[in-house]
Amino acid sequence: MLFSFFTNSFTEEFKFQKHDRHLQLNTRSKTNLIPKKLKIEIFQSSLHQEEDEDELRKLLLSDIGELTLSPPSATQVNFVSYFITDFTKPGHDHYIYRHANGLCVVGLAPTHIAFKDQGGITNIDFNVGKSDRSVLKVSGKRKKNAMRSESNTALCKVSTAIDSYIVRCCVKGSLLEVNERLIKQPQLLNSSADREGYIAIIMPRPADWTKNKESLITLEEYKDKKQDGLLEPCLL
Numbered sequence: 670m671l672f673s674f675f676t677n678s679f680t681e682e683f684k685f686q687k688h689d690r691h692l693q694l695n696t697r698s699k700t701n702l703i704p705k706k707l708k709i710e711i712f713q714s715s716l717h718q719e720e721d722e723d724e725l726r727k728l729l730l731s732d733i734g735e736l737t738l739s740p741p742s743a744t745q746v747n748f749v750s751y752f753i754t755d756f757t758k759p760g761h762d763h764y765i766y767r768h769a770n771g772l773c774v775v776g777l778a779p780t781h782i783a784f785k786d787q788g789g790i791t792n793i794d795f796n797v798g799k800s801d802r803s804v805l806k807v808s809g810k811r812k813k814n815a816m817r818s819e820s821n822t823a824l825c826k827v828s829t830a831i832d833s834y835i836v837r838c839c840v841k842g843s844l845l846e847v848n849e850r851l852i853k854q855p856q857l858l859n860s861s862a863d864r865e866g867y868i869a870i871i872m873p874r875p876a877d878w879t880k881n882k883e884s885l886i887t888l889e890e891y892k893d894k895k896q897d898g899l900l901e902p903c904l905l
Contacts, residue, residue: 752778752891753839753884757821760785762895763839764863765885771878773840775824776867777858780895786829789859793851797823797835802847802869815843815872820881824869827858840881842873 748766756763760782766774777783783790795803800816802824807815818838824847825836838844847869851857857866873881886894 748774750888751882751885752888754778754780754886754891754894756837756839761834761837763836765839766867767878771872771875772845773842773871773873773878774867775839775869775871777827777836777862778891778895779862781834781862783827783829783832783834784859784862786831788830790827790829790855792828793855793858794826794828795824795847795849795852797826802844803849803852805844805847807845815845818842818844818871820884827855836868838869838871840871840873841877842871845870845872 748768751765751767752762753765754762760780762778762780762782764774764776764778766776768774795801802816805814805816807813818841820837820839820841822838822844823835824838824844827834827836848867851866851868860866
């Protein structure tokens with residue numbers, strides 16, 4: 670009985686090994702039937718796939734040596750920064766942050782002359798020109814009631830303890846809103862003019878923007894031009 674068990678086990682093992690060798694030989698024979706050109710193409714395809722995976726890995730996993738000390742601000746991520754300097758008068762420097770949807774945020778650049786007055790800006794008045802910009806109420810998809818403005822149209826007047834300065838639109842387009850928060854908190858212009866202290870949002874037409882852009886400079890050009898008077902902490 671025991672001999673019969675070992676005999677049967679040996680027979681089954683021999684059959685399994687024979688079947689396994691048959692599969693291996695059959696696989697080799699099928700592999701040999703693949704044309705050489707196709708083998709090369711398969712090999713090259715696998716290499717390209719590995720290269721694509723490496724490239725994707727590099728994009729997803731940044732090199733720690735290339736990381737900045739501090740993460741970029743929301744403005745840096747979502748907007749392209751432009752500047753216009755000495756607009757209509759010396760020292761009247763403004764920023765224009767343009768979003769991908771075409772909207773432009775306008776405000777005072779760090780080197781604006783008003784920041785040089787002792788105590789900074791103490792008051793802002795949107796009642797300039799023929800209307801009060803703060804009562805502007807735009808509605809609907811077509812931006813009903815938006816005010817059409819030229820680049821030199823007055824937006825507001827900012828005042829310091831020494832003088833007052835007219836701030837202009839800087840770009841031609843539809844004035845959609847002004848930052849009413851500044852009426853009660855003008856100090857935002859001194860502490861965060863490039864964020865909560867923005868002055869207005871304007872939507873230029875594509876053709877108008879193309880023309881406006883010719884008179885603007887980039888962030889790097891602005892830094893080079895205003896290097897002496899630049900207040901780095903306020904700059905993006």
